[in-house]
Amino acid sequence: MASDSSSSSKRKLIFSMLTFLNDEMNSDLVDSDAKESLEVATQCLENVYSVSLTNPEDRRHLFTPTSIQSIFEAYLVQHDKPTSPEDKAEAEKLKNEGNELMKVESYSEAVAKYTSAIEHDPRNAVYYSNRAAAHSKMGNHSQAIDDCEMALRIDDKYSKAHGRMGLAYTEMKEYAKAIEAYQKALEFDPSNESYKNNLKVAQDLAAKAASAPPSSGATLGGMDLGSLMGGAAGGGLGNILSNPEFMNMATKFMQNPQIMNAFSSAMQQNPGGSGSSGGTGDGEPPNMNAFLQMGQRLAEQIEREDPEQVARLREQFGGMRPPNPEDESEGGSA
Template sequence: MEDKKCLAFSIIQYLHDQLQNGGLSSDAQESLEVAIQCLETAFEVSIEDQSLAVSETLPELFAAATKRESSEVNPAGSSVSEEDIAEAERLKTEGNEQMKVENFESAISYYTRALELNPKNAVYFCNRAAAYSKLGNYAGAVRDCEEAIGIDPSYSKAYGRMGLALASLNKHAEAVGFYKRALELDPDNDSYKSNLKIAEQKMEVPSPMSAPGGFDLAGLLNNPGFMSMASNLMNNPQVQQLMSGMISGPHNPMAGAGAGAGAAATGNPNPTDLAGLIQAGQQFAQQMQQQNPELIEQLRSQIRSRTPSASNDEQHQ
């Protein structure tokens, strides 16, 4: 009860100050006098009772509370300093520069460091989601878009990028919902309109490029992460040797007579029959699995028939 009386006293004290120094009209002053009398009666306090006064005035308490509420707070509960906010922005800008030169892994690193300093910034999550998508990590993109939307439910770009990630995972029905929400927030965005139309079509028509077992050749060839991995593999001397052995097999009319002996000398299987060809293919798949098992696992779960357009989504804030 004592705290309530102190609060009431602070309010009455503030109203008294407004009566004397507020420059109010006579009608307003009369209204304040009535309000003061009502408060004194309701809480049984008097402006004369200075024992109820606190060290700070009501305006000072209000200013301090407003400043605390406007501060960005991290999960640990501590305020994000102005220095951290500035450094996070610098890191975000560096990440955007890395995106422009297609150094996506480096961009992710910069965005992650920015989030460590300011974890309640929806833009940082959304930009990192774009970088994840460029590397074929659509699950990571979905998670970051969810975080961005949780922080800012009116952030249209987060919904658009969520749609792109879900469409890339062949979850077209879910992608449609996010594209529609993105268009509600940004109705003039042609990219969202185009991608919504594509997703709606994919809900109705199965992909002609998908094999019976669910393997999507078109999606595989459009996956930048896979193509990067394949390029690295083809520069691997062991893989080059393996492919050379496959090409020099009996199914190749230009194969040399010494191909079999060369393969035997190097220890690689000699694909002189179907079994040997299968064995060579298995070794190639094992090389791929060893180099990037996470991407291989993602490719197994993805059936992509057409990559949605991101032409209007390349700008990073």
């Protein structure tokens, strides 16, 4: 039994490492050569440990909600040497530079500044919270949640971290968690109108989701792709396909060989889900679950890589998005 437990923990660790490498490959901060190296590293780990990010069974049994980077940063917070006055001063300078970048919507550069600030002073909750705000602006909601969790490990009464966690959970359509986060934020900042409004939005969306029929689950910037495509009979699909921004974005991503490989793989899987080529060789239809999962990953990658264009499309097609908290970054410490 101990051996089985150790093996399971090791596979969860590898899955978390693969998730981290995948996030790095999709990051704007990594150049094309580095991305190729990361892809090779990913393939090696998958082959050695028989673990795959695209395997539904692995995703179900090996996924852990806290990222490996967040776990490591939590360890550093608890065990690192005390921060020197010089490091504190440099961290504050980097944070202020990140705040200025946020004002001009240079979000990836702001993430880099906040990350450098954290490296100089990993015990300051503000830096994690500000980085969470930048991640949310880029559509990296799971990374925003990781940063909010780190901030709350340092200061569990930090209302802004609770509020930003609520925003990220709302964007991910995890409304119950969003409601809980906003209620916590209001517990420590009861007069904050932004938290009250966002809590109401999350509660309304939760009620709407509870009464709505099930959908495909694939979303693009808060727009349900199943609902979006389901309007074909009423002319909705024609409107979408005639939109030049949508078509330019679709063309761009269909030229990506990784996306086309994922599409081909999804189409070749049969309903047995074992990865066989039943979709082409034995007459069985493609695995729809695999196809929808591929669509979900495509939607997430589109919003990660071009959040501004997604925002424009959301406005054109009426996607619903809750208001942001009033402040995106903070000038002082918590």
